[in-house]
Amino acid sequence: MFTKKVPLYLLFISIVLTGLISIFGFKYFDSNNVSSSLSESKSIGASTSICNLNISRLKGFQFVHPLLFAEPECESPKLSSCKNKIEEIININKNEGNISSASVYLREFSQAEWIAVNSNELYSPGSLLKVPELIAFYKMSEIKSGYLEKSIRYDKAFTSGNSRSISFNSKHIELGKAYTIRELLYYMIVYSDNDATLLLNNIIDRAVFSKVFSDIGFKEPDYNSNDYKMTASSYSVFFKELYNGSYLNFKNSEECLLLLSKSEFKEGMLSGMPANCVVAHKFGEGGFSSAPNFCESGIIYCGKKPFILTVMTKGTDMKKLPKVVSEISKSVYEFMSINF
Numbered sequence: 001m002f003t004k005k006v007p008l009y010l011l012f013i014s015i016v017l018t019g020l021i022s023i024f025g026f027k028y029f030d031s032n033n034v035s036s037s038l039s040e041s042k043s044i045g046a047s048t049s050i051c052n053l054n055i056s057r058l059k060g061f062q063f064v065h066p067l068l069f070a071e072p073e074c075e076s077p078k079l080s081s082c083k084n085k086i087e088e089i090i091n092i093n094k095n096e097g098n099i100s101s102a103s104v105y106l107r108e109f110s111q112a113e114w115i116a117v118n119s120n121e122l123y124s125p126g127s128l129l130k131v132p133e134l135i136a137f138y139k140m141s142e143i144k145s146g147y148l149e150k151s152i153r154y155d156k157a158f159t160s161g162n163s164r165s166i167s168f169n170s171k172h173i174e175l176g177k178a179y180t181i182r183e184l185l186y187y188m189i190v191y192s193d194n195d196a197t198l199l200l201n202n203i204i205d206r207a208v209f210s211k212v213f214s215d216i217g218f219k220e221p222d223y224n225s226n227d228y229k230m231t232a233s234s235y236s237v238f239f240k241e242l243y244n245g246s247y248l249n250f251k252n253s254e255e256c257l258l259l260l261s262k263s264e265f266k267e268g269m270l271s272g273m274p275a276n277c278v279v280a281h282k283f284g285e286g287g288f289s290s291a292p293n294f295c296e297s298g299i300i301y302c303g304k305k306p307f308i309l310t311v312m313t314k315g316t317d318m319k320k321l322p323k324v325v326s327e328i329s330k331s332v333y334e335f336m337s338i339n340f
Contacts, residue, residue: 059215068216068246076113079106082335083115086328090117093324099315102324105232106332108307108340109243122229123312124286124293127192129228131238131282133200134185136209138252148182158198167285167318170264189282190262232310239299239308268296268322269309272330277302285318294321302333305340
């Protein structure tokens with residue numbers, strides 16, 4: 001079998017053709033691979049050269065350095081039109097005398113896009129500091145099991161500490177009753193009750209509370225001072241920690257945000273958003289009566305991509321400040337719901 005001879009010239013031609021196909025085939029595939037690699041390199045190079053990452057890690061350990069959050073150092077071009085609108089709202093309200101200044105920090109979580117307006121301005125956050133206090137108590141519960149179920153009796157009214165001198169009052173704990181720490185935290189966050197807060201202040205481990213600040217690189221609070229000034233951007237770190245579950249364990253981070261989502265205050269950020277929008281937030285009044293500060297910060301869970309918004313304002317009339325926060329939050333919500 002296979003005894004028929006193939007002519008020599010046909011054999012020669014087939015060898016030449018096979019060689020040519022091999023040569024040009026390898027060159028074709030190799031050039032495609034090279035161009036593909038170059039495209040990938042350019043893409044990677046482009047993405048890494050746009051902006052460096054700002055990486056924040058938890059301090060205080062010998063061998064581990066847990067990640068708190070990571071985001072680009074530069075602001076997002078995607079949010080530039082939103083920033084322009086925020087600045088326009090601020091300028092209009094300044095011209096109308098509703099505020100003397102305002103600052104805003106906005107960050108969405110999926111791609112870490114962010115912007116900041118008047119980022120260096122300092123404010124007195126007031127009751128916004130109840131959020132790091134909340135974090136401190138939950139951190140204490142991680143150290144000592146069952147700690148939040150400890151009962152505290154409210155048997156003496158506070159005669160100092162400015163317990164009721166807030167413009168937006170809600171419910172308060174009652175004299176003669178006992179409350180668990182968990183219940184007091186509920187009053188402190190949901191109703192922003194200063195009586196509950198002062199009662200909690202009497203039992204808080206100050207070292208743990210101070211560590212909530214120092215662990216993330218902030219200066220420790222001075223217990224002899226009634227003020228602790230912050231920027232909108234720096235304050236937002238507390239909400240980033242809770243969202244990322246990077247300071248407390250996941251269960252406690254979830255509980256804190258659930259509690260914050262039940263806040264009864266509706267006159268600022270929430271009034272600029274749909275009624276069914278879930279927002280884990282806290283408001284605060286600071287400064288002096290002649291130059292009040294009103295601040296609000298929270299995570300907005302509307303649509304597919306949650307985002308954090310912190311608005312801090314100063315003025316002369318406390319009643320006007322939440323309306324500015326509402327205007328800004330409405331503008332931000334409308335932009336984010338369309339573009340993200």
